[in-house]
Amino acid sequence: MARMGGRCQCKEKSTDAFVRYKNLEPALCLELKKIVEAMKSPGKGILAVDESPATLDKKFQEMDITSTESIRRDYRQMLLSTDKTRLNKCISSVILHHETVYQKTSDDVEFIEFVRQKNLIPGVKVDKGLVNLFGTDNETTTQGLDELQERCIQYKKDGCHFTKWRCTFSISDSQPSYLAMLTNANVLARYASISQSARLVPIIEPEILNQGEHGINRSRQVHEEMLSILFRTLNEHRVYLEGIILKPSMVLAGLDHARYCKPQIIAESTVSALQRTVPAAVPMIAFLSGGQTDEETTLNLNAINQYEAVKPWTLTFCFGRALQVCCIEFFELT
Template sequence: MKNETLEQIAASIVAPNKGILAADESSPTIKKRFDSINAESTEENRRDYREMLFKTKNISEYVSGVILFHETVYQNDSKGTPLIKILTDQGIVPGIKVDKGAKPLAGHPNETITEGLDGLRERLDEYAQAGTKFTKWRAVISIANSTPSDYCIEANAHALARFARLSQEAGLVPIVEPEVLMDGTHSIDECYKVTESVLTQVYDQLARSKVDLKGTLLKPNMVLSGKSAENRAAPEEVAQATVSCFKNTVPDTVPGIVFLSGGQSDNEATVNLDAINKYAIETGAPWELSFSYGRGLQAAPLNAWRGEKNNMAKAQSVFFQRAFVTSAARNGAYSPSMEAV
């Protein structure tokens, strides 16, 4: 019964037209975002900002789930209603980031291992009691002259698998996020090779941990050129490389892939997602191909809000527009003309 429920939750998160709002920024990260608009990162401001996003009228047309940070799980809105209830009342599935961040990997300079497995079983039970339905764990892989090492890939894949198995035992859908960073000058071919290696190892470890893939989702990077590469690949190349890489590595039983925006601009994240879905429709792909965007959905409304209650309606309008455009891209139906508000 628990596995059936996990399947149902996973399917609802990748329902047609919809995707995930990643609102799981840690306190230091949200402070950086607020600094960029000259707003103080107080608990009240963080609450007001997230309340603005979650209360956007009809946002459930395009947002199926929201990844929360620990603070937000237990936060109430300005009228005392739990933020989780505001989401569930709209049919939006609340989730929680449960890793403790990427830390230096001993013996491997410039590589990281994600921590947070200690005490995870107990924390998962608490989050399930609080009303969350899914979890997320991020592994960080960088491409440089000597990285990533096989050991770094294996260690992070092993941690992802342990996290996923523990999540399912707690009745929570794990979103597995192995991110190959786009920082660097690498080519799209190099990104393809590393992403293929990472995903192969991740699904090997998930199988060994006896994770039920039908009750999971994958949150990967797109296969892209490095951000500082001289000749960056066009959206059509990104689409072909991404879909091809995943067909080689991701089992058909995985219900959906929710791409991270990974530091792409709003426009780049949208255009690439659209190209990926167009190509997947043409060539046939077994999974839903959706989005789990943080900056890709939040950058515009954050700039519109600027920490001012008077700007809330404007910020919500901008957020709804970004969600609408991203939903169109998720269906392979995006057009630049949609950008006009």
């Protein structure tokens, strides 16, 4: 503190938002913010076509289609060949699987370039799937942190601008355990910081499954506890919050009680849980569909956006199945 001219003046500390992110350069933070701004264009959401080959194999087997790399390529190419004007009206960006990133279309165009030609921002799923979490009752964590930085650097060079990582939680009287929530929060935070260091915006997906007999109040309690732990951990890892996208579940009752929950109740529970846990610095929340039908996800997302409350984030969607049902049925007929 210095005294000048009879007045007490304090040395001003910088209020620059970048000060606390000593692991990130200001230019990098600005780049992350610009990517998020482009992804959260008004009225648009994110299309997730990042299913693993094994997941698509199961879908195709149900339709008596032999799954091959070229068949998976053709399906995703068809999905993204929607009329450009209509596609751009609703979709800002696309999450791809590693396989798709390095494929070419039937016209010999690199898939990343094909996505860019549609005026869409390409991204990639970087986690390597769920594994059992020892010390818990069949709870899971997600693998893939080994060599993640090297992979992210390469994805950025190859044209991707964001990444996605998913952890899951089940609800019961005793789950999710504190160990599962804390472990997965640290995994998500490590992933996010690594992704940002490679100039890629991390989509953080802590999916709370709606399988079970729990009511919506129990679901909201779990969402609030899990998100509180997650954001405390993200701050401890110095993750730049203005440069992330949160991809949570809507607050839903278990499947046995879902029919009793109207969209307005889901909206109130979801928004209140977010208000209590998600900082206003987070620019965008893109909900996953979480096993709901395309109609249910549309009605519930609309109710969330119509719900009158303070909502400092852009609220939109990051759907996979809810946007693909009609397309996969059409693909079966072709």
